[in-house]
Amino acid sequence: MSKLHQSFYLQESAVDVAKQLLGKELCTKINGKLTSGIITETEAYMGVNDKASHSWNNRRTHRTEIMYHEGGVAYVYLCYGIHSLFNVVTNLKDVPHAVLIRSIIPKRGIEIIKKRRPVNKLMKQIASGPGMVSQALGIDCSMTGLSLFGDKIWIENTDLQLSATQITATTRIGVDYAGADALLPYRFFINPEISN
Secondary structure, three states, X not given: OOEOOHXXXXXXXXXXXXXXXXXXXXXXXXXXXXXXXXXEEEEEEOHHHOOOOOXXXXXXXXXXXXXXXXXXXXXXXXXXXXEEEEEEEEOOOOOOEEEEEEEEEEEEOHHHHHHHOOOOOOHHHOOOOHHHHHHHHOOOHHHOOOEOEOOOEEEEOOOOOOXXXXXXXXXXXXXXXXXXXXXXXXXXXXXXXXXX
């Protein structure tokens, strides 16, 4: 399979990118070890006008500055001081859109993933949360700012073709502070019967 082209990440709407990332394969190669998973859940963050976004109201800090980069780089941040969360930066330079990868089903490097996630769960549930995605694939905050066209972290096309009826849209998780924006249907997942 081929890596996604930069034009994919430069799309105008992170919502569109979030839907289109479903079924794609997120890959990492760390210390020569390749691991990957099929993306099954995403959340879109629509920049300076989205109160749930780290860049709301044009907020620019050392952590969020990478969101203002041209689309096609990783934004990884620490949540609750514990979990590294992996986001894809999208859109044009200075338009800080991003998509959080919330869940994957492991595909390559299964034994490595099992060592990173030594839990008694079915493989389809072993990375069913954004912190677990990063743990399974070895992603940490040192990878923020990395190009998604390099050889350490990237996303590939797959043969999986999803119709609109195979995707569910709902509200995002853990963003109650965002008021009305917390109710926006910006979280997307592949219907469970498809991803089984």
